[in-house]
Amino acid sequence: MITVFTPTYNRAYCLGNLFNSLCSQTYTDFEWLIVDDGSTDNTKSLVEGFCCNSNINIRYVYQKNGGKHRAINRGVAEARGELFFIVDSDDTLPGDSLETISVYAQGINWRDDGIAGVSGVRIYSNGVRIGGTFPFDELICNAIELRDKYHVKGDMAEVWVTSILKEYQFPTFLQEKFVTEAVVWYRIAKTYKIKYFNKPIYQCEYLEDGLSRNIRRIHRNSPKGSMLYCIEMIQNSQVSLLSKLKATINYWRYTIHYKGERPKELLPYWWMWLFWPLGYMFYRRDLK
Secondary structure (H helix, E strand, O other), rough: OOOEEEEEEOOOOHHHOOOHHHHHHOOOOEEEEEEEEOOOHHHHHHHHHHHHHOOEEEEEEEOOOOOOHHHHHHHHHHHOOOOEEOOOOOOOOOOOOHHHHHHOOOOOOOOOOEEEEEEEEOOOOOOOOOOOOOOOHHHHEOOHHHHHHHOOOOEEEEEHHHHHHHHOOOOOOOOOOOOOOOOHHHHOOOEEEEEEEEEEEOOOOOOOOOHHHHHHHHHHOOHHHHHHHHHHHOOOOOHHHHHHHHHHHHHHHHHHOOOOOOOHHOOHHHHHHHHHHHHHHHHHHOOO
């Protein structure tokens, strides 16, 4: 079974589009797990209506607002499927999405083969792939190699093995509501690869109130989570030198935004001070 997991916050106005796309799936062995991250709109009553008007296995969990990463932690803990597919509340799935996932997942001995999941590509509503062409029919590599070795751009549509994902919880910081998913994906990449394939399984709609369109402000408001991502990029031996340098600049950018005392694990290396001026330049740009 596949757990289609949707974290949501005040998205009742668009959640119906995802529901309709799930009702149209050619593969039916799935559950739709919704973690409502403290919505104040009519999300709960809307989901209750979905439950009454479809044959989909829907489970709804409500929690205090804490950000998408906390919602994912809750979703992974609650999931009953072998595979875990994060689908945002403003996005939809092509009709054969889950069937395609099940086909590409067949025959993989996850831990024995060192594979933590499968991944298709994301497309816009016009059918164009996000990030441009994916130049492979299939590719087995880890999430870092995908970017730094094969130079693939744009978000992919990862489907994780639930039992493996349970071993990699998102870190949390008091009074912060964002940690990029790349923190966990790159931790997994130290041990596991992903089987990528060139089939669209996810259709994106980047809305004005979404994380993607507001990512600069979100990083600024969660500086400790952002610094953690940068430090782990710098420490990771698989990450390219160019990516490490970018992470160093961003480390200072978010450090300046953070006014408190840095935890020990977020302290810089001596050579990182050389890039403080560039970090300050990006910090000033954030203020505009």
